[in-house]
C-alpha cells in the first residue's frame with residue numbers, strides 16, 4: 001500500500017505560533033543561536049583583517065560605525081542576552097530541575113512542565129534582551 | 144469541492160467542516176471537501192465527521208474506536224493543532240470553520256488516517272515492560288509492594304494511550320525522521336522511574352544516541368497537546384537528569 005509522507009518540515013518547525021510562549025522561546029533560541037554563529041564567523045573575519053595591515057583594519061572598523069553596523073550590533077546584543085538568559089533556564093530544565101514533579105494527572109491536564117516559573121523566565125529573558133538592546137541603541141547612537 | 148448540507152435533525156447552529164481528502168494510491172495532493180454540519184454544545188469533531196460520513200460522503204476515511212479518549216485512534220490536526228477528534232468539542236473551538244487534516248509527521252494512509260507503525264516500533268525499542276529477573280510469577284514469588292510515593296514517580300507516564308499527538312506536535316519530529324520522539328522517550332522514563340525495573344542502563348544506552356534524547360530542545364508542544372496529561376516534556380527532562388548524573 002502506498003503512503004504519502006507528511007512531515008511538517010522546516011516550515012512547521014519554525015512556526016512559532018499554535019503552542020504558546022514555550023514554542024516561541026524554542027524558536028527564538030534557534031534563531032538567536034544561528035544569528036550568534038553568523039556573528040562569530042563575521043567577527044573572526046573582521047578581526048583577522050588586522051593581518052593585512054592597519055589600513056585594512058581601519059576600513060573594516062569603519063563598517064561597524066555606520067547606521068547599518070549599529071543596527072546589527074544592537075541585534076547581536078539582544079541575541080546574546082536572550083540566548084544566555086534562556087540558555088540558563090534550559091540548562092536547569094534539561095537536568096530535570098524546575099520542570100515540576102510527577103503527579104496523578106487530573107482533567108483538564110495542565111502540564112506541570114509548562115509551569116509559571118518557566119513562563120516567567122522566558123518573558124524575563126525577552127524583557128532583559130529588549131532592555132539591553134535599548135541600552136545598546138542609546139550608546140551606539142548617542143553622541 | 145462542493146459544499147453539502149447534512150440532513151440530520153435541525154439544530155440552531157451549523158459549522159463548516161473542511162476535511163482533507165487524499166488517496167496515496169491515486170494522487171499525492173490533499174484536497175479539502177467542505178460540509179455544513181449542525182452541532183450542539185456537546186457535539187465532538189468526531190461526531191461531526193461521522194455525520195458527514197453517514198449522510199453526505201461515505202468515502203471519508205477516519206479511524207476511531209472508543210469515542211472516549213481511551214483508545215487513541217482518532218488523532219488528527221484540528222484547526223492546525225493535533226488533537227483527539229472524540230475529545231474536542233466543536234463549541235470549544237470558537238470558530239465557524241473547523242478544518243481537519245491528518246496528523247503531521249506520520250505517513251498518510253488515506254484522508255485522516257495515518258500510519259502509526261513508526262511510533263509503535265520506536266515504542267517497542269524502549270523495552271516497554273518491567274525488566275527484572277524476579278518478575279516472573281512463580282509459586283514462590285510474591286507481588287512487588289510499592290509505596291504511594293514510588294507509584295507517583297511513574298504513574299502519570301503510564302497513562303499514555305499511544306495516540307501519537309505528541310510526535311505530531313514536536314518540532315524535532317518535523318524535520319528529523321530518525322528522532323525517537325516524545326512518545327517513546329517518555330515511555331523509557333516511565334520504566335526507568337519504576338523502582339521494580341532493573342533495565343535502566345539498557346534503556347539509557349538506547350536513547351543516548353545521535354537521534355535520541357539530546358535532540359529534544361524542551362519546546363513543550365508535546366505536553367500541550369497530550370490528551371491524557373502524560374506531560375512528555377517533563378518525562379524527557381527527568382530522563383536526561385539520569386544521563387547527566389543528577390538522578391540515580
Ligand code: SF4
Nearest residue numbers: 303304306307309369
Ligand atoms: S504521550 Fe500523550 S500525546 Fe503522546 S502518545 Fe501518549 S497519550 Fe498520546
